[in-house]
Amino acid sequence: MSHTIxxxxxxxxxxxxxxxxxxxxxxxxxxxxxxxxxxxxIASVRGAVNGLTAELLEDHIRHHVVDPAHEKDAERAKGAAxxxxxxxxxxx
Numbered sequence: 001m002s003h004t005i006x007x008x009x010x011x012x013x014x015x016x017x018x019x020x021x022x023x024x025x026x027x028x029x030x031x032x033x034x035x036x037x038x039x040x041x042i043a044s045v046r047g048a049v050n051g052l053t054a055e056l057l058e059d060h061i062r063h064h065v066v067d068p069a070h071e072k073d074a075e076r077a078k079g080a081a082x083x084x085x086x087x088x089x090x091x092x
Contacts, residue, residue, distance in 0.1 A: 003060070021044055058087060
């Protein structure tokens, strides 16, 4: 079973929150609020999407490449852990 299926309700909840944030951007544009406020809303959306992306990438690495917590080869485990850290840092 895929990790996305196991976490389906959690992931859908995050997507729905992102959808709400996008709708807030649309409402702000329709209401002609200031550009700084719209940019702040967009930054929030970007952060939420990046967070979701990081979570999915990390789960993909752990389930389909190598899980550092269960890898017997110390070098491979460290490589996977380093990759997960880089993904988290890059998508902040």
